[in-house]
Every structure is written in structure tokens, then in C-alpha cells.
Amino acid sequence: MAEFLQQLINGLSLGAVYALIALGYTMVYGVLRFINFAHSDVFMVGAFAGFYLSRLVPLHSLWGGMVVMIGSMLICAALGIIIERLAYRPLRGRSKLAVLITAIGVSLLLENTGQFVFSANPKPFPPLFPQTTLQLSGGLVLSSSQIIVLVLTLVLVAALRFIVLHTRIGTAMRAVSFNPQAAALVGINNDVVISFTFGLGSALAAAGGILYSLNYPTIDPLMGVLPGLKAFVAAVLGGIGNIPGAALGGLVLGVVETFVNGSPYSTYTDAIAFAILILILLFRPAGLLGRLQVEKV
Amino acid sequence: MPARSHFLLLAALLVSFVLDRFASQLNPYYLDICTNVGINIILAVSLNLINGFTGQFSLGHAGFMAVGAYTSASVTMFLGPHLPLGMGGPLLFLPALLAGGAMAALAGLMVGVPSLRLTGDYLAIVTLGFGEIIRVIFRNMESVGGSLGLQGIPDYTTPFWTFSFAALTIYVVSSLVNSTYGRGFIAVHDDEVAASAMGINPTKYKIIAFIVGAFFAGVAGGIYGHFKLSIDPKGFDFVKSIEIVVMVILGGMGNNVGVVLAAILLTLLPEFLRTMAGWSLPNPFGSHSVSLRWIAETRMIIYSLLIVVLMLVRPQGLFTLSLGRHRKKEGP
Numbered sequence: 001m002a003e004f005l006q007q008l009i010n011g012l013s014l015g016a017v018y019a020l021i022a023l024g025y026t027m028v029y030g031v032l033r034f035i036n037f038a039h040s041d042v043f044m045v046g047a048f049a050g051f052y053l054s055r056l057v058p059l060h061s062l063w064g065g066m067v068v069m070i071g072s073m074l075i076c077a078a079l080g081i082i083i084e085r086l087a088y089r090p091l092r093g094r095s096k097l098a099v100l101i102t103a104i105g106v107s108l109l110l111e112n113t114g115q116f117v118f119s120a121n122p123k124p125f126p127p128l129f130p131q132t133t134l135q136l137s138g139g140l141v142l143s144s145s146q147i148i149v150l151v152l153t154l155v156l157v158a159a160l161r162f163i164v165l166h167t168r169i170g171t172a173m174r175a176v177s178f179n180p181q182a183a184a185l186v187g188i189n190n191d192v193v194i195s196f197t198f199g200l201g202s203a204l205a206a207a208g209g210i211l212y213s214l215n216y217p218t219i220d221p222l223m224g225v226l227p228g229l230k231a232f233v234a235a236v237l238g239g240i241g242n243i244p245g246a247a248l249g250g251l252v253l254g255v256v257e258t259f260v261n262g263s264p265y266s267t268y269t270d271a272i273a274f275a276i277l278i279l280i281l282l283f284r285p286a287g288l289l290g291r292l293q294v295e296k297v
Numbered sequence: 298m299p300a301r302s303h304f305l306l307l308a309a310l311l312v313s314f315v316l317d318r319f320a321s322q323l324n325p326y327y328l329d330i331c332t333n334v335g336i337n338i339i340l341a342v343s344l345n346l347i348n349g350f351t352g353q354f355s356l357g358h359a360g361f362m363a364v365g366a367y368t369s370a371s372v373t374m375f376l377g378p379h380l381p382l383g384m385g386g387p388l389l390f391l392p393a394l395l396a397g398g399a400m401a402a403l404a405g406l407m408v409g410v411p412s413l414r415l416t417g418d419y420l421a422i423v424t425l426g427f428g429e430i431i432r433v434i435f436r437n438m439e440s441v442g443g444s445l446g447l448q449g450i451p452d453y454t455t456p457f458w459t460f461s462f463a464a465l466t467i468y469v470v471s472s473l474v475n476s477t478y479g480r481g482f483i484a485v486h487d488d489e490v491a492a493s494a495m496g497i498n499p500t501k502y503k504i505i506a507f508i509v510g511a512f513f514a515g516v517a518g519g520i521y522g523h524f525k526l527s528i529d530p531k532g533f534d535f536v537k538s539i540e541i542v543v544m545v546i547l548g549g550m551g552n553n554v555g556v557v558l559a560a561i562l563l564t565l566l567p568e569f570l571r572t573m574a575g576w577s578l579p580n581p582f583g584s585h586s587v588s589l590r591w592i593a594e595t596r597m598i599i600y601s602l603l604i605v606v607l608m609l610v611r612p613q614g615l616f617t618l619s620l621g622r623h624r625k626k627e628g629p
Contacts, residue, residue, distance in 0.1 A: 001595075034418060035418045035422065058611060087605055087609070090609050091608065091609065091612075094612060095457050095612070096417050096418065097354060097417075097550075098608050098612040100354065100417075100418060100421060101542070101546055101604065101608050102604075102605055102609070104539060104542075104604070105583055105601055105602075105608060106601075106605055108539070108597075108600070108604065109598065109601035109602055109604075109605060110603050111598070111601075112597035112598045113598055115597070116594060116597075157571075166336040166511070193335030195398040225535070229422075229425070229426075229429075232422060233426075236419070236422070256302035267433075267436070267437050268433060268437065268444055270429065270433050270435070271429065271430045271433035273426075274425075274426030274427070274429050274430050275426075275430065277422065277423065278411060278423055278426060278427070281411065281414070281415060281419060281423060282414065285414060285419075
């Protein structure tokens with residue numbers, strides 16, 4: 001039982017990071033209906049921004065960690081907005097395939113530029129936050145970085161929910177997602193809303209990048225590929241375009257993966273996410289919380 | 298038209314036979330590049346059937362290639378020594394390639410069946426997932442070397458086999474698409490709903506496209522394995538699939554001539570950039586010459602930038618002159 005709870009905690013803290021990345025995929029899909037492949041590389045840039053910013057603040061301190069995290073989120077928000085402006089906006093209204101391939105191209109561009117600028121060698125990620133471990137009753141161990149990951153994810157998801165449901169820009173986002181033409185008719189500037197969505201999603205990816213690196217403290221320019229793909233699976237699992245769904249999907253995927261990792265089949269961990277994806281698309285293509293849309297002629 | 302394509306196939310087979318006779322006199326470096334070009338032509342043209350003609354965006358072609366490579370290498374390595382004298386050796390190469398193709402086709406069937414419920418982005422991700430799953434499975438199969446891969450595959454690949462299969466792939470794909478039956482692929486690509494209203498079964502066509510495409514990818518994998526002499530799961534990852542997709546996009550979806558040209562161009566480009574990085578240009582403003590070594594370091598950045606710029610400027614592909622009859626109508 002203790003082992004089960006321990007794995008559950010580990011799984012939740014991994015799933016929280018997947019949830020943060022999945023939120024970015026799902027929001028962009030909600031307003032633009034396309035998979036932003038470059039999102040996983042924004043996650044990588046977030047971790048590297050954290051790595052370089054951490055030289056400016058004292059390590060092992062709560063406020064230092066928060067400053068680094070906010071700085072990295074701002075950098076990535078800017079990066080996301082620039083990517084959308086330069087690569088995706090000129091293609092708006094073109095075929096889906098062209099946009100998808102551009103997204104793959106942007107993803108490769110970020111990875112290759114990352115390998116050139118940051119060098120391909122893995123780097124150790126500094127301990128930003130104070131590090132202690134809590135011994136709970138029953139032999140459970142809870143590390144401070146796991147607590148920070150869980151708490152910060154909760155705070156960020158709550159903030160996102162507030163923005164989407166209770167602010168003017170959030171209302172505009174939902175309107176664009178519902179019907180872009182009708183939103184434009186009532187005076188919503190779609191371009192601004194889409195830029196804002198990219199900025200918001202990229203900021204969450206940056207936070208995810210830093211939180212991921214706290215638990216797995218080695219970063220390299222290709223680190224985003226696998227977590228990115230898995231977060232996408234999480235978004236589909238929860239129902240793409242659905243914000244609570246993405247958070248739920250991330251947590252489920254993280255827990256399942258951690259349990260598989262602790263089982264004799266641990267070498268198949270990387271395949272589990274994709275197996276879940278194929279099963280969910282076969283049996284419930286709209287995802288756990290999504291609604292099915294019928295294609296109209 | 299059919300007479301002409303038969304004639305072209307024969308001519309291509311003859312050329313590859315002649316090339317094979319003179320292979321020993323060619324510079325081995327150029328011969329290697331030629332073999333790579335041939336393998337990439339098979340991969341790109343077979344993917345063009347799935348992506349270009351049928352409009353099913355697949356990102357798992359490297360997975361099919363892996364299935365073919367592992368199957369055919371297992372046939373020549375594990376089955377070959379047990380056969381009676383005279384049946385092993387290079388004679389076994391063709392059956393091994395066909396076995397690799399058949400296994401890959403089976404994998405294609407397995408991917409094709411779920412694909413009938415999915416379109417666009419979802420399909421891309423599912424095929425990508427399948428490719429990764431295939432890779433993880435090979436990594437866990439100790440009988441084929443696990444994550445270290447298979448070493449010591451016999452050296453059976455010759456220019457004759459490579460180019461014969463390249464010619465055969467082009468022949469099969471273009472004949473298939475230009476046949477009365479094969480118009481169904483293009484119909485599915487253009488408008489699935491309209492196609493099924495005309496009595497075409499989109500599901501059937503999608504699955505056939507996946508099976509045929511995967512078969513040739515498997516053959517290409519077999520040729521690749523017997524050319525590189527060692528294969529490992531890492532060589533067949535997502536990046537390899539993207540490389541093949543880029544050839545199809547660059548050539549123009551559903552344009553076989555363009556795709557072949559793009560496969561040749563993209564195989565030669567890295568070699569050319571590598572050579573260019575060794576050059577130095579005379580500097581008119583100073584005594585030191587300008588080294589081009591930076592090209593070697595930024596090669597991959599140039600490559601990825603090229604994809605983005607190409608999509609922004611020429612989404613129909615480099616070698617498609619008109620907008621083409623296969624282009625999908627835009628807008629709602």
C-alpha cells in the first residue's frame with residue numbers, strides 16, 4: 001500500500017508537468033485547430049532560459065526560483081508570439097497540411113538552433129528551490145521539488161481557469177474557439193486573441209520545462225521531444241480543446257506511466273503513451289471530457 | 298500510356314543492370330551516394346502514395362522501414378546458414394526483401410485499420426505513435442540485438458537491386474494511380490464524402506494505400522540493412538520519418554517526378570554542403586580567405602529553415618509547376 005501511494009505521488013508530480021504542457025496544446029488547438037509541434041521545443045527553451053537565468057539569482061531560495069520561473073515564462077511567451085506571427089499567421093486559412101508541416105519545420109528549427117547555440121551536450125540543471133525531503137507516516141517520501149511541482153501546477157491551472165472564464169480576453173478566447181467569424185463580427189480582434197493564446201500556452205510550457213527539470217535535472221536541446229509528444233497524447237486523452245480535460249489527461253498519463261515504470265515492463269514505458277493514444281482514438285475519439293463533432297459537408 | 302510506362306520500366310531495369318556491371322570501376326564514395334539516392338527514392342515514392350495521392354498524412358514511414366530491415370536481415374542472417382547449399386547467399390536476397398516487404402505490409406494493414414476513423418492531425422500523431430511503438434518493440438527484442446541492434450548483416454545490396462526496386466516502386470505507384478481502379482485514391486484525397494457518394498469505399502482505398510506504401514518501405518529497409526551492414530532501432534526514429542515526408546513535400550504531394558527529384562536533391566544536398574564546408578572563398582577586401590566551415594555547423598539549421606520558408610512561399614512543392622489538379626480546394 002505504501003509503495004502504491006508512493007508511486008501515485010511520483011506519478012502525479014510527473015503528470016502535473018504533462019498537464020502544463022498539454023494545456024498549451026489544447027488551447028492552441030481550441031482557437032486554431034492545429035497541432036503546434038513546436039510547443040515541445042518551447043518547453044525545452046523554457047528549461048534553458050531557466051538554466052541561464054539561474055546564474056543571476058541565489059540558488060536554493062524560494063524567491064529566486066520564482067523570479068527565474070517568471071522570467072523564463074515571459075521569455076517563452078515572447079517566443080511563442082513571435083513563432084505565431086512569423087510562421088503560422090501567414091498560413092492562416094491555408095490547408096491544414098501546410099500548417100502542420102510548418103509546425104514540424106519550426107520544431108526542427110528550434111531543436112537544431114538549440115543544438116548550435118546551447119551545444120548538444122546535456123547540462124546539469126541547478127537546484128533552484130530549497131531541497132528537503134519530507135518523511136510521512138507509512139514510509140512515504142515526498143521531496144520538496146515534488147511539492148513545488150504540484151503546488152505550482154495547481155496555482156497555474158487555477159490562474160488559467162480564472163483568465164479563461166472571468167476576464168475579457170478569456171471570454172474572447174472562448175468566442176474565437178467557438179466560432180472565429182462570429183467573434184470577428186462582434187468586434188473581437190482574432191489576431192490579438194490568437195497571439196495571446198500562444199503567449200499563454202508558451203508561458204505554461206516554460207513553467208513545465210522548469211518544473212520537469214527540477215525532477216529530472218539534466219537538460220539538452222532534444223529534451224522536449226518525448227515529453228511533448230506525451231503531453232499531446234494527454235491533451236487528446238482528455239479531449240483536445242478542453243482545458244480541464246488536458247489537466248486530467250496529463251495526470252492520468254503521468255500516473256499510468258509511473259506505474260508501468262515500476263512494473264516488470266518498465267522498458268515499454270515510452271510505448272505506453274502511444275498505446276493509450278491509439279486505444280482512446282479507436283474507442284472514444286473525442287477524449288474523456290470532449291464532445292464529438294460530426295463533419296458536415 | 299501503359300506501353301510507354303512498361304518501356305520506361307524495362308529501360309530503367311536495363312540501366313541499373315549496366316550500372317551494376319560497371320560498379321566496381323566507380324569511386325566507392327559516389328557508389329554509396331547512388332545507393333542512398335536509390336533507397337530514398339523508394340521511400341519517398343512509396344510515401345507519396347499514402348501522403349500525396351491518398352491524402353493520408355503518415356508520419357510513421359521509418360517504422361515500416363524498420364520492420365522490413367529487421368525481417369529481411371533476420372532471414373539472411375538466421376535462416377540463410379540453415380538452408381541447403383546453393384540456396385543461401387545472395388540468392389536469398391530477393392526472398393528476404395520480399396519477406397521484409399510483406400511484414401511491413403502487415404504492419405501497414407495494422408496502421409491502416411485504425412486510420413479509417415481518423416483524419417489529418419490525429420492520423421499524423423497515430424502513425425507517429427505506431428512508428429515509436431515499433432521502435433520500442435525492436436529495442437526490447439533481445440533476439441535481434443535489443444537496443445544495440447543487429448550487426449554483421451551480409452553485404453548483398455548491389456546497385457542492380459537498389460535501382461531495380463526504385464524503378465519498380467515508381468512503376469507500381471504511378472500505374473496504380475493512373476489506372477481506372479486507382480483513381481479512387483485521388484478521389485479519397487480530394488473529397489472523402491463526395492467519393493463515398495460516388496460508390497467508392499474510402500476505407501478500402503486508405504488501407505490499400507497503407508499496405509502498398511508500407512511494402513515498398515519495407516523493401517527499402519531491407520536494402521538499407523544489407524547496405525549499411527548493421528541496423529539499430531535509433532536509426533528508424535521520428536526524424537527519419539520526417540526526412541521522408543520533407544522529400545514528398547518538397548517534390549510536391551502527388552507528383553511522382555517531383556518527389557523523385559526531391560529525393561535525389563535532398564540526398565545530395567548534405568554531401569554537397571559537406572564538400573562546400575571544406576572550400577574557402579577568396580576575400581576581395583583582405584588577404585585572408587573566407588572559410589565556409591560555418592556551413593557544416595549550421596547545416597541542420599539551414600535545412601529546417603528551408604522547410605518553413607518553403608511552406609510559406611511554395612506550399613505546392615518545388616517541382617510542381619501549375620497548382621495541379623490534385624490540390625484540395627481551400628476554405629470552408
